[in-house]
Amino acid sequence: MGTSRWIMRSVGSLLLAAAALKAWGLEPMARLGVLSTAEAQLTIIALELFLGLWLWIGAGGGAKALGPWLLAVLTFTVFACVTFYLGWVGQSSCGCLGRYSPNPWYAFGLDVIVLAALLVGRPDLTALRTSPRASLAANAYPGACGLGSVTLLTLLLALLPTLGYGPVEQIIANLRGQRVTIQPSLAQVEPGAPGQQREITVEIANWTDAPIRLIGGATDCSCTVLHDLPITIAPNETRSVAVRIALSGQPGIFTRKAAFLVDDQGFKEIGFTMTGRILKNSQPRDIAGGAR
Structure with a gap:
């Protein structure tokens, strides 16, 4: 007992x-x-x-x-x-x-x-x-x-x-005092070999009562925003933003931080994390990556 x-x-x-x-x-x-x-x-x-x-x-x-x-x-x-x-x-x-x-x-x-x-x-x-x-x-x-x-x-x-x-999502953001949010905060990148490129899509939400501008990105990896910048996001609007990442590093699981620079009553960064798997050049993607 x-x-x-x-x-x-x-x-x-x-x-x-x-x-x-x-x-x-x-x-x-x-x-x-x-x-x-x-x-x-x-x-x-x-x-x-x-x-x-x-x-x-x-x-x-x-x-x-x-x-x-x-x-x-x-x-x-x-x-x-x-x-x-x-x-x-x-x-x-x-x-x-x-x-x-x-x-x-x-x-x-x-x-x-x-x-x-x-x-x-x-x-x-x-x-x-x-x-x-x-x-x-x-x-x-x-x-x-x-x-x-x-x-x-x-x-x-x-x-x-x-x-x-x-x-x-807006109620939670208001309770936390967040004016701008990004989802997912953990973005899954499809597996690939070093030198290959992959794309992910994140959603940036403006919970304020004024427009904000997405100026660009600040990252520790090779990422490119696939939109003409700056992007204006209207009040209470959510915009999907595509990002291209160039894979690099040793084979295995990677985790990299990235951030967007936004103009919301001054410049500030909103961060997120990308995670995925680097494959060996000879490793087939459909076997290593699994069904998705």
Whole structure:
């Protein structure tokens, strides 16, 4: 019983820490489709907070430990599937810990370890085997309340633009005091050999009530903005900007910082990070890069 309590509270603490890091950095989950949106990220944060707290409360043992344990097993099974897929297709960051997200294979290993720990430290399942209906009913109310709250939050986030509050990205930017934002802040570059060129597209949003100008770029690598500069971005407008990067360096995963120079009540830089993989000249791109 003591081992089960310790494991459940450790997993709960891990989920609470992951939610805090996501909320602080709010990085897209490796640009994985719908999971890249701010609404999806906030929903995941709410789910992790609820499950983390439920694991702490339910770790006392007895019938109330069954619900959070089952949901934790299901959640980390889904996490493991997602991180395995991201590692398989060659993503360099899982996005699961905000700005400090590890390589997907490391995250997958952590998910597997957590699943193994949950199985080892499972609560007493005797009541579930003898009277499954009563055991599940004892956990139905807190589970329904928590998941219902997460669902309501998702619906509220989806309705915010129609209620006149603007997109979620704008609300987050206003809370952080950001006048201009760039997404994704972690841009994935397609694999290529040294000397080859690749293109990425980022979106620059102006959340102010006055136009701003994109003057140029300041980078530590060979990048070119594929637009005539300067670019004027109207108030509350988002513009897509294409950037060409010349690949260089030794084979392997690279991470490079770049920044745009904008004129917004004075000149300032807004930065982002590019990550990808340098291939050997003889290494086929479709094998090394994986499906994308």
